[in-house]
Amino acid sequence: MASTPWSPAATSRLRSMLALLLGAVAMAPPSSVKEAAVPAGTARDVSRVNRQGPFVGVVVPNGFEMEPLLRSPEFSPAKKLPYLDVAGRRFRFGTIANRKVIIVMTSLGMLNSGVTTQFLLTLFDVEGIVHFGIAGNADPNLRIGDVTVPRYWMHTGLWYWQRYGDGREKELALESNGDSTRKYGALNFSDHTAGARKPAAGNLLNSVWYQPEEVFPADGTPESRRHVLWVPVDERYYGLSEKLEAMTTLERCVNNGTSGTGLPRRPAVARVERGCGASVFVDNAAYRQFLRSRFGVTAIDMETAAVALVALSSPYGRSRTSPAVAPQGRTRPACTPRWRRRTQSLSPFALYRC
Numbered sequence: 001m002a003s004t005p006w007s008p009a010a011t012s013r014l015r016s017m018l019a020l021l022l023g024a025v026a027m028a029p030p031s032s033v034k035e036a037a038v039p040a041g042t043a044r045d046v047s048r049v050n051r052q053g054p055f056v057g058v059v060v061p062n063g064f065e066m067e068p069l070l071r072s073p074e075f076s077p078a079k080k081l082p083y084l085d086v087a088g089r090r091f092r093f094g095t096i097a098n099r100k101v102i103i104v105m106t107s108l109g110m111l112n113s114g115v116t117t118q119f120l121l122t123l124f125d126v127e128g129i130v131h132f133g134i135a136g137n138a139d140p141n142l143r144i145g146d147v148t149v150p151r152y153w154m155h156t157g158l159w160y161w162q163r164y165g166d167g168r169e170k171e172l173a174l175e176s177n178g179d180s181t182r183k184y185g186a187l188n189f190s191d192h193t194a195g196a197r198k199p200a201a202g203n204l205l206n207s208v209w210y211q212p213e214e215v216f217p218a219d220g221t222p223e224s225r226r227h228v229l230w231v232p233v234d235e236r237y238y239g240l241s242e243k244l245e246a247m248t249t250l251e252r253c254v255n256n257g258t259s260g261t262g263l264p265r266r267p268a269v270a271r272v273e274r275g276c277g278a279s280v281f282v283d284n285a286a287y288r289q290f291l292r293s294r295f296g297v298t299a300i301d302m303e304t305a306a307v308a309l310v311a312l313s314s315p316y317g318r319s320r321t322s323p324a325v326a327p328q329g330r331t332r333p334a335c336t337p338r339w340r341r342r343t344q345s346l347s348p349f350a351l352y353r354c
């Protein structure tokens, strides 16, 4: 990026402002010293919790996705300290099928799920993450109620929006130094005109090019980026989820048995190759079909890619002895099944003995 040269006057103003600021910091009385993000009392509770670790983190977007799990007989809340509230998040401790878990709700979208996952990994001794929730489906062979477990996730919300008049062959700004790329294709708005033929003049919205994420792996050189389009879930967790495919006890309804809507057939569990997401609720058939034809995705949601990306760039720290360690022993495993519809009877966690 081109840097704006500072005038000498601006530089000296900046320098005196900085000096003033540093002076103010130096003068601040000890009583006004801020607590770190986690107050000392909470930090003590965090250490106490971690003595019981490692845990499997269970990350859930919303209350209506989390409630069935909390109510499930599979989940037993911890007796001494059932939860800890940090930064507006509630971390719930307990066990699912004798496995120690920390359940946390992220709320909607990439930012919330990314930040919450980072809090989870920064504070607690977590050996892996299971993420679940409702997703849209782009595969016409699947039905409402089916459960999918994608192997790779892509964030489809990092765009380069190309100016009107530029075609496919026109290099993007900053493409030469690797900040943008045309490698992964574009959504051209003029390809999606309703009814009439493609307008000769194209569409003023022209095209958006999909960009890979820039990640900073914990074991890499600081500030040295790597580009990632497809974030894999942990191989071992993905392997374990094969057992879910044999599950034939899902109820033939969405919501719950009493008020649920009947389904044409019993829901199935399928491991699939790809899912994608962005902070965008996709209730649009044309875009869904585009995502399927361009990227081969099945599940479309608003959180998983962020959870997977955060897990990817986290160090594999305290729980080295965990059997769930990724093969290279460096990255935190992320297991991110996506339940396409909630069913009250679903208790998949017993199957995640990671």
Ligand SMILES: *[C@@H]1O[C@H](CO)[C@@H](O)[C@H](O)[C@H]1NC(C)=O
Pocket (backbone or CB within 6 Å): 162, 166, 167, 168, 186, 188, 189, 190, 191, 198, 199, 200, 201, 202, 203, 206, 207
């Ligand atoms: C998008 O479509 C219009 C109309 O066909 C075309 O002029 C333009 O070059 C296309 N842009 C890209 C990036 O494919």
Ligand SMILES: *[C@@H]1O[C@H](CO)[C@@H](O)[C@H](O)[C@H]1NC(C)=O
Pocket (backbone or CB within 6 Å): 255, 256, 257, 258, 259, 344
């Ligand atoms: C099913 O849903 C209805 C309406 O939302 C609710 O009143 C009822 O308690 C639910 N039943 C169960 C078993 O969760």
